Amino acid sequence: MTEPLLEATDLRVTFGSAAGRVHALDGVSLAVSPGETVSLVGESGSGKSTLAMALMCAVRRDSGAIRFEDAEIGRLSPKALKPIRRRLQMIFQDPYASLDPRLTVEAILAEPLVAHAIGDRAERRTRVAELLEQVGLPPDAAQRFPSQFSGGQRQRIAIARALALRPRMIIADEPVSALDVSIQAQVVNLLRDIQAKTGIAYLVIAHDLALVYEISDRILVMYLGRIVEEGRAEAVVRQPQHPYTVALLSATPTTDPQGRRQRIVLRGDPPSPINRPGGCPFHPRCPIARDRCAEDVPSLQPSPIGGRVACFYPGELPSPYAKEASATIIR
Amino acid sequence: MTGTETVLAIEDLTVDLPLSGGGRFRALDRVNLQVRRGEILGLVGESGSGKSMLSLAVLGLTGIAGERITGRIALLGEDVLGLSPSAWRRLRGSAVGMVFQDPMTGLNPVRSIGSLLVESVRRHQRLDRATSKTVALDALRSVGIPSPEARMKAYPHQLSGGLRQRVMIALALINRPSVIIADEPTTALDATIQAQILDLLRARLADRAGGILITHDLGVAAEVCQRLAVIYQGTIVEQGQTAEVLAWPYHPYTQGLLDAAPRFDRPRGRLVPIPGQPPQPGDRREGCPFRSRCAHADEACAALPVLAEVAPDHLARCWHPLRAATSPFEDAV
Numbered sequence: 001m002t003e004p005l006l007e008a009t010d011l012r013v014t015f016g017s018a019a020g021r022v023h024a025l026d027g028v029s030l031a032v033s034p035g036e037t038v039s040l041v042g043e044s045g046s047g048k049s050t051l052a053m054a055l056m057c058a059v060r061r062d063s064g065a066i067r068f069e070d071a072e073i074g075r076l077s078p079k080a081l082k083p084i085r086r087r088l089q090m091i092f093q094d095p096y097a098s099l100d101p102r103l104t105v106e107a108i109l110a111e112p113l114v115a116h117a118i119g120d121r122a123e124r125r126t127r128v129a130e131l132l133e134q135v136g137l138p139p140d141a142a143q144r145f146p147s148q149f150s151g152g153q154r155q156r157i158a159i160a161r162a163l164a165l166r167p168r169m170i171i172a173d174e175p176v177s178a179l180d181v182s183i184q185a186q187v188v189n190l191l192r193d194i195q196a197k198t199g200i201a202y203l204v205i206a207h208d209l210a211l212v213y214e215i216s217d218r219i220l221v222m223y224l225g226r227i228v229e230e231g232r233a234e235a236v237v238r239q240p241q242h243p244y245t246v247a248l249l250s251a252t253p254t255t256d257p258q259g260r261r262q263r264i265v266l267r268g269d270p271p272s273p274i275n276r277p278g279g280c281p282f283h284p285r286c287p288i289a290r291d292r293c294a295e296d297v298p299s300l301q302p303s304p305i306g307g308r309v310a311c312f313y314p315g316e317l318p319s320p321y322a323k324e325a326s327a328t329i330i331r
Numbered sequence: 332m333t334g335t336e337t338v339l340a341i342e343d344l345t346v347d348l349p350l351s352g353g354g355r356f357r358a359l360d361r362v363n364l365q366v367r368r369g370e371i372l373g374l375v376g377e378s379g380s381g382k383s384m385l386s387l388a389v390l391g392l393t394g395i396a397g398e399r400i401t402g403r404i405a406l407l408g409e410d411v412l413g414l415s416p417s418a419w420r421r422l423r424g425s426a427v428g429m430v431f432q433d434p435m436t437g438l439n440p441v442r443s444i445g446s447l448l449v450e451s452v453r454r455h456q457r458l459d460r461a462t463s464k465t466v467a468l469d470a471l472r473s474v475g476i477p478s479p480e481a482r483m484k485a486y487p488h489q490l491s492g493g494l495r496q497r498v499m500i501a502l503a504l505i506n507r508p509s510v511i512i513a514d515e516p517t518t519a520l521d522a523t524i525q526a527q528i529l530d531l532l533r534a535r536l537a538d539r540a541g542g543i544l545i546t547h548d549l550g551v552a553a554e555v556c557q558r559l560a561v562i563y564q565g566t567i568v569e570q571g572q573t574a575e576v577l578a579w580p581y582h583p584y585t586q587g588l589l590d591a592a593p594r595f596d597r598p599r600g601r602l603v604p605i606p607g608q609p610p611q612p613g614d615r616r617e618g619c620p621f622r623s624r625c626a627h628a629d630e631a632c633a634a635l636p637v638l639a640e641v642a643p644d645h646l647a648r649c650w651h652p653l654r655a656a657t658s659p660f661e662d663a664v
């Protein structure tokens with residue numbers, strides 16, 4: 001395996017709240033290789049955004065190390081982090097909130113260049129034109145304001161801004177969740193094209209497992225602040241090892257009549273990260289839990305099929321999509 | 332079991348709304364839909380296509396300054412379009428129940444769950460307090476709420492999103508309405524909770540009533556609905572049995588939605604987006620509403636196609652349907 005571009009070890013983040021301490025990240029380790037797309041999937045409150053912020057060194061960690069391009073960045077001052085930010089960028093879900101409505105698109109795209117003192121005015125203008133072309137926006141978009149664009153076009157602007165400094169990696173928090181499905185596919189394909197051309201790596205946060213399967217090389221499944229399964233996308237969908245992954249697979253609505261057979265519906269809500277259950281955090285909702293699951297905490301271990309899984313009884317539940325995807329469906 | 336009684340008939344429903352810059356735009360254009368007792372009709376389309384406008388019209392909840400609504404909405408055969416606000420208050424919660432995306436907008440935050448349910452029963456069924464309380468407890472039980480006695484005293488904000496949506500469904504069903512309108516009822520929920528609520532809707536929505544499930548997600552409609560109507564820019568473009576529409580779509584937009592959505596049973600790396608952007612309120616709208624994004628569009632598409640029967644119980648509005656229409660005589664040949 002290639003040296004990881006980004007590597008995090010044992011990240012722990014807690015927040016104080018009126019109801020008690022929130023264990024938002026409870027010992028998360030992950031690695032992303034150059035040019036790879038890794039996705040992080042899980043329900044709301046599982047700690048996905050906190051993980052993104054922690055990797056960007058934008059939230060206080062209780063412990064854990066973060067390496068980027070072979071250097072420890074977890075303890076750098078904001079000033080020392082600035083050059084790192086050039087190569088590690090972030091995109092957010094809401095293309096409305098993340099773009100300054102008072103600036104033209106040109107000013108928005110030039111802003112990171114100005115902040116890092118890159119190029120003179122003419123060079124920046126050229127770079128803005130390149131970026132617009134790269135994300136499929138017309139040249140005259142430069143003089144318009146964010147409010148004059150649709151949601152999908154605004155997300156293209158946000159992507160262009162993230163690309164301005166030619167980063168080696170983008171962390172994208174729910175980048176297409178707010179978009180209609182037809183536009184979602186446009187943006188996903190755009191991200192893929194950019195990767196093919198530039199070799200950029202992505203860490204994509206999403207809650208839609210079908211989308212994650214579509215775009216990822218590897219998938220990380222989170223539950224209550226922990227990674228419970230990790231594996232190659234095809235393996236996670238065909239041979240999921242953790243019962244929560246199976247539940248997510250069978251809960252994802254599908255137009256495919258095959259997928260609607262034999263499904264597992266979990267009972268109850270995910271527990272609060274304030275009152276984490278003892279033992280396996282999933283055991284109160286787990287369809288195959290035994291006595292041991294309430295006592296001991298399963299750690300993330302190598303799984304029989306080459307990924308990692310945190311379950312005492314891995315691979316027991318079958319995937320509703322156990323069969324390989326057939327070639328094109330002919331109608 | 333789907334009965335034959337039509338509980339809701341929407342005929343030529345047209346809604347014109349004022350544009351912020353002056354002028355008007357058509358949010359719904361001559362929509363015709365029927366819902367039979369025991370059936371859930373899925374209304375599917377992208378954001379801004381007019382789905383919520385239709386649900387508000389059926390619930391008598393429009394009221395945008397300058398709106399113009401024409402056509403007919405028949406609830407159990409009775410035309411309800413243009414009823415007075417007080418007549419609507421009698422119908423809502425009794426003849427027609429509603430479930431919205433955000434239960435907080437449908438549940439009064441300063442009232443306990445129990446008092447909301449009891450009040451609705453007392454208002455519409457004229458039962459005494461003790462009997463109403465029994466009905467309310469049964470309603471909570473029937474939507475799978477654990478320890479209903481304790482929940483009666485809770486306030487909406489004390490419940491999780493999934494439980495709140497169950498309460499909203501209990502409230503929608505409590506007076507045994509003939510029609511239920513559910514507008515994106517699971518959109519705000521996590522996948523595993525969405526699956527629970529879809530199970531509940533499947534089991535309970537069509538018990539005695541008929542319903543419309545509004546969603547932007549074809550997969551959600553496929554899980555719950557027997558029939559499907561696809562809407563684009565205020566216009567129904569395809570309609571039919573769900574399984575048939577999904578397996579043999581005739582309209583390029585329906586096919587486009589299917590191709591754009593990721594699926595586990597297809598090879599990866601093949602999402603086919605629909606080009607262009609979804610329509611905006613001010614957009615020009617002569618001819619086929621989909622033509623600016625349609626790969627099959629030609630001069631013919633400058634005129635609006637009719638919603639024609641392309642196969643038995645299957646309608647599509649396209650000059651160039653994706654497959655040859657079945658002749659009504661084909662079976663006999």
Ligand SMILES: Nc1ncnc2c1ncn2[C@@H]1O[C@H](COP(=O)(O)OP(=O)(O)O)[C@@H](O)[C@H]1O
Nearest residue numbers: 015022024043044045046047048049050051273
């Ligand atoms: N700034 C904060 N203060 C207190 N609690 C927080 C804060 N940010 C997140 N949390 C809590 O941490 C947990 C994980 O949240 P988050 O990372 O946003 O999850 P996700 O992105 O998966 O929905 C949640 O319980 C959330 O309420």
Ligand SMILES: Nc1ncnc2c1ncn2[C@@H]1O[C@H](COP(=O)(O)OP(=O)(O)O)[C@@H](O)[C@H]1O
Nearest residue numbers: 348358377378379380381382383384385395612
């Ligand atoms: N209160 C309102 N005033 C003016 N226009 C509105 C209002 N509500 C909705 N619209 C417009 O009507 C059209 C249909 O909206 P809506 O029914 O909410 O779509 P959907 O529910 O399919 O996303 C959109 O163009 C929207 O902007």
Ligand code: SF4
Nearest residue numbers: 280283286293311312
């Ligand atoms: S460890 Fe036990 S409770 Fe946890 S997921 Fe595995 S079987 Fe279920």
Ligand SMILES: [Mg+2]
Nearest residue numbers: 048049050173
């Ligand atoms: Mg988040």
Ligand SMILES: [Mg+2]
Nearest residue numbers: 382383384515
């Ligand atoms: Mg809506």
